[in-house]
Amino acid sequence: MAKPDTMTAIEITSPGAPEVLKPTRRPVPDPGPGDILIEVHAAGINRPDVLQRMGKYDPPPGTTDIPGLEVAGRVAEVGSEVTGWQVGDPVCALLTGGGYAEYCTAPAGQCLPIPEGMGMTEAAVVPETFFTVWSNVFDRGRLQPGESFLVHGGTSGIGTTAIQLAKAFGARVFATAGGPEKCRACTELGADRAIDYHQEDFVQVVKEATGGKGVDVILDMVGGDYLPRNVDALAPDGRHVSIAFLRGGKVPVNFFPVMLKRLTMTGSTLRSRPAADKAVIADHLLQRVWPLLAERRVRPVLHKVFPLAQAADAHSLMESNKHIGKIALSVRD
Structure with missing residues (x-):
């Protein structure tokens, strides 16, 4: 035809x-x-x-x-x-x-x-979410089996994909979401701990859950005031990957802990x-x-x-x- x-x-x-x-x-x-x-x-x-x-x-x-x-x-x-x-x-x-x-x-x-x-x-x-998550979490973030992973916006298209893939490849998964229903959806998809950002401080939660160490990889699409908090939540040799800035891309960040913990701060866009x-x-x-x-x-x-x-x-x-x-x-x- x-x-x-x-x-x-x-x-x-x-x-x-x-x-x-x-x-x-x-x-x-x-x-x-x-x-x-x-x-x-x-x-x-x-x-x-x-x-x-x-x-x-x-x-x-x-x-x-x-x-x-x-x-x-x-x-x-x-x-x-x-x-x-x-x-x-x-x-x-x-x-x-x-x-x-x-x-x-x-x-x-x-x-x-x-x-x-x-x-x-x-x-x-x-395609869009799976290309994005693979490229950023596994290529740039180098997430390995047995490591811990935090994704912000756990019930977004990116978040629901990241939770499942990180869990499928052997990571311990944390996710932030707004409200009990969305947190429940995150755990049903495989998150070990869903964090209600309306009620909880994600930095405190991940540090308590990891014995004070922090998480190995963070996938962030929020930006803004989350950036310095993410630095605090990362473990030594942790990797921070930015893919969007819903709260803005410009914010003061103290790079002294980045140096002390040997963190990697990276990010990418896919479309271009x-x-x-x-x-x-x-x-x-x-x-x-x-x-x-x-x-x-x-x-x-x-x-x-x-x-x-x-x-x-x-x-x-x-x-x-x-x-x-x-x-x-x-x-x-």
Whole structure:
């Protein structure tokens, strides 16, 4: 079946509130030589999409202005240099943009087979968080079996993924979350201790639980006043990995304890990294994590699915912080 000339997509009509997300008609993109054209069945919603909509996170140069960093669907066309993929293959993919649409393109190296036994909608919310967690917790953070790990925002898409992967690879897991329901969700996913940040001091909790030592790795997406507290909560030779700054990226930090404890302070963003870097992460995921997904030892946590035309409602839910796990858009029934 020939691809259509145009498609429905969600565009950001102007920077602003969720209501600026509107359906529109756009040309169906053509894949480059190393790309795959995907007939999208579902797309994931992520915090960077919200920031882009607000005008606070421009897509990388040359990237479509259509938001959306992850999808699942079927291969509709392959570029001239692509091998290993056939039209009709089920696929999930990490994107730099364009997921809120009926069709999108992705570099072949950022495409992965849908894990065995997983549906399209579940698969659509896997790439962004699993690429991010693997890259930051296991590559940059070097988390090892038997070590202790703290993730902030335990019920976010990143948090629910990090809890499960850290536990699956043998770490002792701590997670912060807001309120009893969210803390309970963290422990159900495998956290050894969930910390209600409304009621408890995470530094005190992790120090008491580790005999005063602290944790070996922290994955932080909060920033702001959490940064000096994270330094306090880290064990000697600990690693701190920043991936976002919900409370701001500029804060005074006393580096004397960083030196005394020989800490590593690092961080990364995923979207702007070269496609070759992302392809390496994809290979690691395929070898180390995809078997866990097929066995359901780890799983994406899907909170709610909205029709594509209701992308604004999906963004409103994300901004409310009332969800646990991921939010998705259904593009095709």
